[in-house]
Structures are given as structure tokens and as C-alpha cells.
Amino acid sequence: MDAEDGFDPTLLKKKKKKKTTFDLDAALGLEDDTKKEDPLDEASADAGAAELEDNLDLESFGKKKKKKKKPFNMDDIEAAVPSFGGEDATAATEEPEEEEINLDMDFSMAKKKKKSKKKDLDELFADKLDDDKGEDKENVEDNSSTWAGSDRDYTYDELLKRVFEIILDKNPDMAAGRKPKFVMRPPQVLRVGTKKTSFANFMDIAKTLHRLPKHLLDFLLAELGTSGSMDGNQQLIIKGRFQPKQIENVLRRYIKEYVTCHTCRSPETILQKDTRLFFLQCESCGSRCSVASIKSGFQAVTGKRAAIRAKTT
Amino acid sequence: MSIQNLNTRDPFADAIKGNDDDIQDGLVHIRIQQRNGRKTLTTVQGLSAEYDLKKIVRSCKKEFACNGTVIEHPEYGEVLQLQGDQRENICQWLTKVGLAKPDQLKVHGF
Numbered sequence: 001m002d003a004e005d006g007f008d009p010t011l012l013k014k015k016k017k018k019k020t021t022f023d024l025d026a027a028l029g030l031e032d033d034t035k036k037e038d039p040l041d042e043a044s045a046d047a048g049a050a051e052l053e054d055n056l057d058l059e060s061f062g063k064k065k066k067k068k069k070k071p072f073n074m075d076d077i078e079a080a081v082p083s084f085g086g087e088d089a090t091a092a093t094e095e096p097e098e099e100e101i102n103l104d105m106d107f108s109m110a111k112k113k114k115k116s117k118k119k120d121l122d123e124l125f126a127d128k129l130d131d132d133k134g135e136d137k138e139n140v141e142d143n144s145s146t147w148a149g150s151d152r153d154y155t156y157d158e159l160l161k162r163v164f165e166i167i168l169d170k171n172p173d174m175a176a177g178r179k180p181k182f183v184m185r186p187p188q189v190l191r192v193g194t195k196k197t198s199f200a201n202f203m204d205i206a207k208t209l210h211r212l213p214k215h216l217l218d219f220l221l222a223e224l225g226t227s228g229s230m231d232g233n234q235q236l237i238i239k240g241r242f243q244p245k246q247i248e249n250v251l252r253r254y255i256k257e258y259v260t261c262h263t264c265r266s267p268e269t270i271l272q273k274d275t276r277l278f279f280l281q282c283e284s285c286g287s288r289c290s291v292a293s294i295k296s297g298f299q300a301v302t303g304k305r306a307a308i309r310a311k312t313t
Numbered sequence: 314m315s316i317q318n319l320n321t322r323d324p325f326a327d328a329i330k331g332n333d334d335d336i337q338d339g340l341v342h343i344r345i346q347q348r349n350g351r352k353t354l355t356t357v358q359g360l361s362a363e364y365d366l367k368k369i370v371r372s373c374k375k376e377f378a379c380n381g382t383v384i385e386h387p388e389y390g391e392v393l394q395l396q397g398d399q400r401e402n403i404c405q406w407l408t409k410v411g412l413a414k415p416d417q418l419k420v421h422g423f
Binding site: 222223224225226240241242243246247249250297298299300302 | 342349422
């Protein structure tokens with residue numbers, strides 16, 4: 001593989017794209033990470049879209065109009081039906097070459113076409129952001145079709161895309177691995193008074209993580225170095241001021257350590273206690289490993305020393 | 314690409330490396346605690362007892378422009394305690410001075 005690494009700039013880009021998606025998976029779909037990935041993704045989507053457009057131009061002169069048109073117009077019709085359904089439908093059935101002619105003749109038609117093309121690109125963006133599988137598939141179809149009909153040699157890039165598509169088709173599990181299927185709601189953290197913080201959806205989060213609330217509570221309190229407890233309506237009251245962002249950071253660390261499998265990073269795991277140690281058993285890959293115990297470690301004296309002394313004596 | 318199994322790995326590499334004790338073993342826990350108001354404390358637990366913690370804290374105080382002290386704890390040994398949120402500073406400083414490797418540092422807190 002390392003021989004082909006510096007093979008083709010497009011290939012490199014492809015690699016990069018793959019990597020980002022995997023990272024995204026690793027981040028388990030926490031919003032922040034997806035946000036961070038967005039620009040990258042968008043950039044690659046841009047490249048992909050540009051490529052697609054290139055293909056489009058190429059193909060409108062070639063003979064494979066029908067194939068190209070299919071993904072193109074499906075969306076188009078859907079988008080354009082309310083305003084000018086019939087017209088668009090006729091346009092859809094027409095050949096792209098004719099459109100080129102129309103472009104010269106009918107201004108409104110041309111304008112509309114252009115707009116729809118743009119819309120298509122936008123939709124591509126959206127597709128890309130939601131789920132790059134669809135985009136990939138389209139890309140692959142384009143590429144495979146470009147060389148399938150002609151007798152020109154296929155390139156490594158096209159073959160790579162093709163093999164990825166086949167892999168995705170054959171095992172949908174991998175497709176699931178590419179997109180974040182583990183979407184967490186952000187923690188609702190509010191200030192209670194001036195010195196306490198309430199973590200309102202603590203129970204929900206513990207439930208979505210499939211962990212005992214007590215375990216998560218222990219971890220949170222040990223990490224934050226404070227004390228806290230559950231109150232009457234199932235929310236956590238923590239002593240000290242904390243921002244939602246900070247709690248989110250701690251939750252992310254919890255997920256990394258105690259929820260995701262250390263081998264395959266799948267979140268389908270069970271935490272079980274065995275001879276005083278916690279073990280993480282993965283449901284998808286079957287691995288089993290011990291996880292660090294929760295220790296709060298050294299705690300400095302932050303309260304009033306006089307009060308502590310009064311309590312001990 | 315080389316075949317990994319045929320790589321000769323020195324089984325005593327770790328032992329030899331352990332002799333020149335530039336870098337300590339074990340994790341260094343860096344924690345933060347909230348005090349009243351916006352004030353915080355940073356504690357550094359797990360630095361090896363071979364180091365002179367008093368000297369470390371002296372240079373830390375100078376470097377970060379904060380106060381600090383060494384606390385004796387029956388269970389955890391000597392613990393550094395610095396005023397303010399010095400987690401970033403202490404991480405950089407420990408790696409820069411070579412007391413600990415970046416993967417030995419474990420930063421807790423928010």
C-alpha cells in the first residue's frame with residue numbers, strides 16, 4: 001500500500017476523506033466533533049461536487065445521458081414540482097444536449113436549469129453532510145460508468161471507489177460504522193443559586209449510555225473534584241459552578257473510557273464487575289478488557305479549616 | 314515493508330531504560346478543584362518521590378507566577394498544590410523539563 005500512497009492527488013484526497021469519517025465515528029457523534037469536521041467534509045464535498053460537475057459536462061457530450069440524468073432529476077422534480085411541475089417534467093425527459101440548445105434560445109429556461117443545477121449541488125452538500133454514503137455511491141456510479149461502456153483503461157482511483165462501494169453494499173454494518181449512530185443529547189446544565197449546578201438530564205444520559213447512574217455519578221464527582229447528589233426529581237446537583245461545555249468534556253472522557261470498546265470502538269458494551277474490578281465486555285467484537293477504577297485521588301482542603309477542625313474534635 | 318516478527322526486539326530494553334531514571338514511571342494526575350468564586354486549585358499527584366518536590370514547586374511558582382506548596386499525604390505521598398488553573402502550564406512544564414512524558418500525564422477535571 002505504501003507504494004501507492006503518493007500515487008495520485010485525488011487518491012490522497014480520498015484517503016483523507018476516509019480518515020475524517022472514521023474520526024467522526026470515533027467521536028461518537030457528539031455534536032461538537034461533527035461541527036469540527038464540517039469544514040473538512042464540506043471541502044471534500046466541494047471537491048466531489050466539482051468532480052461530479054466535470055463528469056456531467058463530459059457526459060452530456062458523450063452518450064450516457066440517461067444514466068447521469070437519473071440521480072440528477074429525481075431530486076430536481078421533487079424540488080420543483082410545486083412551482084412548475086409539468087414544465088420541469090418535460091425538461092427532465094429531454095436530452096441534455098437539447099438543453100444546451102435551449103439555453104441559447106429560452107432565457108427563462110436556461111435560468112431555471114442553472115438554478116436547479118445549483119440546487120442539485122446544494123442537495124449534494126446536504127447529502128454529504130448527512131450521510132456520505134449516498135454521495136459516494138453516486139460518485140462511484142459515475143466513475144464505474146465512465147469506463148464500463150468504453151474500452152479505455154480504468155484508473156486505480158476508479159477501482160478503489162468501486163471496491164469501496166461493493167464493500168458497503170455487501171455489509172451494511174460497515175456503512176453504519178461510517179456515520180455516527182451514537183447521537184447523544186447535550187447535557188442540560190443549569191445554575192442553581194450561585195454555588196450549585198444542576199444537571200437535569202443526567203438520568204437520560206445514563207440511560208442512553210447503558211450505564212448505572214451511580215457509576216456515572218461517581219465518575220463525574222471524582223473528575224470534577226466536588227460533591228453532589230441526586231435530588232427529588234431525578235436531577236443531579238453538583239456543588240460548584242460548571243458550564244455545559246465542561247460537563248460535556250467530562251462526559252466525553254467517560255464515554256471514551258467506560259462506554260466505547262477499546263478494541264473496536266463500538267458503543268455496544270456491557271460494564272460488569274468481577275472480583276472488585278470493572279470489565280468492559282464488547283457486544284460486537286467480543287473483546288473484554290478491564291477499565292480503570294474510579295478514584296478521586298488527592299483532594300485539597302478547600303473549605304474552611306476551622307469548620308473541619310470543629311467537626312473532628 | 315519489513316516483517317515484524319523478524320525484527321529483533323531487545324527484551325531488556327525496558328530494564329536498561331529504567332536504569333537511567335530521567336523519567337519517572339506511573340501516571341501523574343493533574344486535577345483541578347474549585348474554591349470560592351472563580352478561584353481554583355491545581356494539584357499534581359504522582360510525581361516520583363525521588364525528585365525534590367520543594368525545588369520543583371519553587372521553580373513552578375516562579376514560572377507560572379502563582380503560589381504553591383507541597384503537601385504530605387499519608388496515602389498519596391507528596392502532592393504539589395498550585396493556586397489557579399495551572400493545568401496547561403504544568404503539563405507543558407513537566408514535559409519541557411523532562412520529568413514526565415506527555416502520555417504519563419493524566420489531566421482530570423472539566
